[in-house]
Amino acid sequence: MIKKERKLPIIILQYEALLRRIPANHPKRPHILEELAKSKAGFNGEKSLDYQLSSIDQKKYHIFHDLRLSSEDRNFQIDSLIASKNLFIVLEVKNISGTLYFDEKFSQLIRTKNGEETGFADPYLQVGRQEALLRNFILQHKITCPPIKGFIVISNPSTIIKPTSKMIRNGTKIIHSAALPLELKNLETNHQTPILSDKELKKLSSILMKKNILLIREILTKFKIKESDLIKGVYCTKCMQLPISRVHYSWVCPKCSGTSRKAYVHSLIDYALLISSDISNKQMREFLQISSDTSALNLLRILNIDHSGETKGRRYHLTSLIERYRDGLL
Ligand SMILES: [Zn+2]
Structure with a gap:
């Protein structure tokens, strides 16, 4: 089996x-x-x-x-x-x-x-x-x-x-x-x-x-690409447009007009794949281009992912999102 x-x-x-x-x-x-x-x-x-x-x-x-x-x-x-x-x-x-x-x-x-x-x-x-x-x-x-x-x-x-x-x-x-x-x-x-x-x-x-390890390679180092070279924001999972706009509680794509409340999850996965398997509230706001820290906190809470540390130093662990995506659950 x-x-x-x-x-x-x-x-x-x-x-x-x-x-x-x-x-x-x-x-x-x-x-x-x-x-x-x-x-x-x-x-x-x-x-x-x-x-x-x-x-x-x-x-x-x-x-x-x-x-x-x-x-x-x-x-x-x-x-x-x-x-x-x-x-x-x-x-x-x-x-x-x-x-x-x-x-x-x-x-x-x-x-x-x-x-x-x-x-x-x-x-x-x-x-x-x-x-x-x-x-x-x-x-x-x-x-x-x-x-x-x-x-x-x-x-x-x-x-x-x-x-x-x-x-x-x-x-x-x-x-x-x-x-x-x-x-x-x-x-x-x-x-x-x-x-x-x-x-x-x-x-x-x-x-x-x-004991199986989830190996995430340091891909930016491999290609000598700086984190600052990366285009920030949330991308549209339907047409790949990057970035798309946040309107109220959702994301709206200016190119294909698609809307999604969950679009940001895929961009958090990008962060895990490219930069680090954990993220702080501040780093999330910067990478996804979200202005409010309360909104960012709520978006993280919905995901129900592991975290460590307290208040401002808290880090959210993103590897389970990669696994959910690979299992076809996202
Ligand atoms: Zn689109």
């Missing part, structure tokens, strides 16, 4: 928020669009894998998509984890088109496409690191660790994988996504002894969910 669904990656929301809030002629726009396209391709590759995973025994396996965990102060991310009582399987999904060659000697992945060579980080090393950190994470929680197997899954069916001397390195194998169900069947045959009890697997599942 799917324990953790694959949701729209936060980095994609961050790129979209950034594109919305920089001027149309900003010099960083092409670079951000390029990064957004890469992230979307990666996400589409991961989603295409879900079809292959739908055919596996849902009773036997606990499936977690896009896990972000921390072990010994080191963060790691797993595209998909397939966990059973007998075995854990880590999937690293690559949506790279062209011809791929794995250079073992220099630990790199080389892609040839239209006569051009591009280098990528070695996915074998990536999977090896994920396996080691996952093993530590499980042991830290005083649970026996079942064997962990890794797969580098090429999600684009037309990608050509050039055979090299060893296609399995440190137990990690590279495959096309269509081969995944068969590979899992083979592993099942070779690992028939349960290492964990039902109770232990259940316990570990809930730990994995609880």
